Amino acid sequence: MRNMISAVIVIGSCFLATSGSAQRIDWRVFAEPFVSSAHAQTVDWQKVDDTLGRKPAVSGDVHRYGFPRSDLVVTLDGVTIKPALALGGWVAFKPMHDGVMAMGDLVLLESEINPVMLKMIANGLQITAVHNHLLGASPATFYMHVAAHGDPVQIATAIRDALAESKTPLKAAAPAASPPAIDLDTDQLDQIIGVKGQANGGVYQFNVPRRDPITADGMTLTPVGPMGVAIGINFQPTGGGKAAITGDFVLTNGEVNPVIMALRTHGIEVTALHSHMLDEQPRLFFMHFWANDDAIRLAKGLRAALDMTASRRS
Template identity: 65%
Template sequence: MRYALPFTLLSFALVLSGQAFAADIDWSKVDAALGKTASVQGEIRRYGIPRSDLQVIVDGVTIKPALALGGWLAFEPMADGALVMGDLVLTEPEIEPVMMKLLENGIDVTALHNHLLRAIPPTYYMHVHGHGDPVAMAAAIRSALAESRTPFGPPAAPATQATQIELETGALDSAIGMKGKINGGVYQFSVPRKDPVTEDGMPIPPAMGTGTVINFQPTGGGKAAITGDFVITAGEVEPLIRTLRENGIEVTAIHSHMLNEQPRLFFVHFWANNDAPKLAKGLQAALEKIAVARS
């Protein structure tokens, strides 16, 4: 006679098998397939794919890659392989060949949209999703990006991280309610949602793209260009965008990134170039309209 395992035991077995598989993954082979080295956040391996080759200008501001041109991929180990999710930054002529190559090699495309308005040249953001062998998926995505001008070269020597930026970071930290960090000449905040996000029952942490991102790029005289995206539920969309507009912050895109997540999430992108502390207060007012984790 065959007996079914109780759900709790089955879940425990799946967790253990997932941990065993994660330990067996040779991440150096994933690095080699992508030509990149990952940063490690818990069990998540995250790869930066910035479009440092592009000079994009919005309203007279030359956009730093860390502000709005930072493509990325993140891998999360699973019981039968890995989950990959990411965001590829492309120019308009690159969209079709990259998409076709992804689809031919078994990588799903879950979203395609803008982040910025009035960008010269225009840039677009293609979200990818895959489940399977991490080395094979990395090779497939790398092959697709070969259809674009995305720079891939030998890993650069680690750069010395700047400790100063021409912004009143203390005022920004106070307004946002947490401490930011300097990255590539941009002051960045990452704000996780209060409640967990899952896909097909699997946790999807902020490192996989489920946290609100707020970026400040100095533009002189205490001003900053701001952009990023708020990660919100359907009921939070209208209160959020009304608050942003009331505070002089332009809403530039509202869209999805994933297909099967719970709760259903929407991503609201924004733009402004003004007094940095003033903009930070407007962003904090917007954060008050959504369910974010507070330390």
């Protein structure tokens, strides 16, 4: 209560100090934390869970639902790709003043793209991007980015109905009794990348946030990892200290070519460059990459690329 009173005093002071130009104040700067928190309490998350058939990972006020393509066997350069490496579809829900903001990235086969898209459109969801992440994978996989605003259960129903047009498993799999070991020097990887990674389904994952805030539709996209706007780096062990790496760099326009040069100089392929959203600020570009080599050598190459970005790390 003390924090809310202080915020009201600050808002009132700003109004008094700038009454002549009050119309230029973006009041969402002050109201957003309280609006988001209040609406998070009013969302019936159990109904959303039941509709999507799974439990979310909850971070702050964001509920993120995973849709891994565990039904697919995808190979590239002799590596059988684990879902957590490059086949992990997801949808995140963030409360806002009139319901939720939803955004996500769905993994589809080529034959599934248009049936899923048509169902999404029919149910009022936006398609913000369709593209590849990898080159030469068999079978080829594509990634459909989606967005929506409004009632969370209606959005969840639309997503479920659209995914039913694909072979995406709609029933969440039971967690593995014993997660696969990460046969890599993860302490050294942490030190090189500059943030602490975490194991997920046999893959060692990093989320590196950018220094500056990212907004869409007047909302700050936080927390950045669950909302898909952190630099994502994934290592899948391939034996003998080697790893397959992929993920995406989140870049402003001036960072794109310096990062390309850093990656290519260190033997890391650039496999895609594109947008994920339509109206984010600042404008962002997402660069995907691939290599299968000594994990420590690749980590140093990735760090060289990270050094070309305005990102937060040690």
